[in-house]
Amino acid sequence: MGDFGDPRSPITISGMADGDQLPVLDGESTRSMGIALVESENVVIENLVFQNYTDEGLLILEGSDFVVRGNHFLDNGRQSYDPDLGGEGFGVAVDGAQEVLIEGNEVHGNGPNQERWEQYILGMGIDTYGNSDVVIRDNHVSGTIGGGILVEDSENVLVENNDIHDNELDANGDYWDGGIWVDGGQNITLRGNTITDNHGPGLNLSDEDVQYPEASKGYVVEDNLVTGNLFGVFVWNFGGCPAPEDAIRFGENQIEGNDDLDMWCEPQW
Numbered sequence: 001m002g003d004f005g006d007p008r009s010p011i012t013i014s015g016m017a018d019g020d021q022l023p024v025l026d027g028e029s030t031r032s033m034g035i036a037l038v039e040s041e042n043v044v045i046e047n048l049v050f051q052n053y054t055d056e057g058l059l060i061l062e063g064s065d066f067v068v069r070g071n072h073f074l075d076n077g078r079q080s081y082d083p084d085l086g087g088e089g090f091g092v093a094v095d096g097a098q099e100v101l102i103e104g105n106e107v108h109g110n111g112p113n114q115e116r117w118e119q120y121i122l123g124m125g126i127d128t129y130g131n132s133d134v135v136i137r138d139n140h141v142s143g144t145i146g147g148g149i150l151v152e153d154s155e156n157v158l159v160e161n162n163d164i165h166d167n168e169l170d171a172n173g174d175y176w177d178g179g180i181w182v183d184g185g186q187n188i189t190l191r192g193n194t195i196t197d198n199h200g201p202g203l204n205l206s207d208e209d210v211q212y213p214e215a216s217k218g219y220v221v222e223d224n225l226v227t228g229n230l231f232g233v234f235v236w237n238f239g240g241c242p243a244p245e246d247a248i249r250f251g252e253n254q255i256e257g258n259d260d261l262d263m264w265c266e267p268q269w
Helices: none
Strands: 012-015 022-025 033-046 050-053 056-069 072-075 090-095 098-103 106-108 123-129 132-137 140-142 146-160 163-167 180-191 194-196 201-206 219-222 223-228 231-236 248-250 261-266
Touching: 012 140, 022 146, 072 090, 090 098, 106 123, 123 132, 123 140, 123 219, 140 146, 140 261, 201 219, 201 223, 223 231
Parallel strands: 012 033, 022 050, 033 056, 050 072, 056 090, 056 098, 072 106, 090 123, 098 132, 106 140, 123 146, 132 146, 140 163, 146 180, 163 194, 180 201, 180 219, 194 223, 201 231, 219 248, 231 261
Antiparallel strands: none
16 A cells, blocks of 8 residues: 555655754665555655665655655665666666656666676666656766666656766677667657767667557657767657657757767668
8 A cells, every 4th residue: 555645735754954964764675665655646856865676776666756856866776686677777666656756866886786787777766657647857877887867658748957977888799779869658758868978879869669659659859969979869769760759859969979879770670
């Protein structure tokens, strides 16, 4: 059973800072996750440090009306014990929820350990799947063994003004991940993000399950800076290059100075 706050008075779990120091929840590399919210509503998680959890710092599974704000997610997901995660590991994982705000978090050093990386496993700093009405804004995501932010099979999502840098997207030569990765879903806007110095694609825009034109469409990419990555933008599985405009619409972006390619498109991958 979940926790249910009132929309006018949500359940709030908030750390009280001591100077610059926030309260720390430490998994000590033995506990699976710091906080799990399952089928909950109207919950705020703010101003806490989640570190050294084996699977993820924070898990949200179904429910609605969540705020995740001003937290630090550090070195989580090194050795996931959850078979559903496939050993990946995350800073934050949100699955099957509605009305979610993820804002102003520091997300660093999450993802699987060296042994799992060598087995072609990558994790994610902020992992979101099967959600609707989500805003992911003003987060700093770096040092992930895997991608920065994943938006998968979701609807009505805004990913805005995030700083995504120095993430390791190389699973031994296979670059399916991205600094920001959108895979499936509809009405997803990437706006004003700074995506730099990632070892792999800065932006990965895909239709892994070949759902276009019924789904996997309505991606809008505008006002982003994508530079210094191994690849700038990787587009795949939309059946043509460039992808159809109702699937992906590019506005004004600065996509330049990436090491191998600024734009990489594969009609079928």
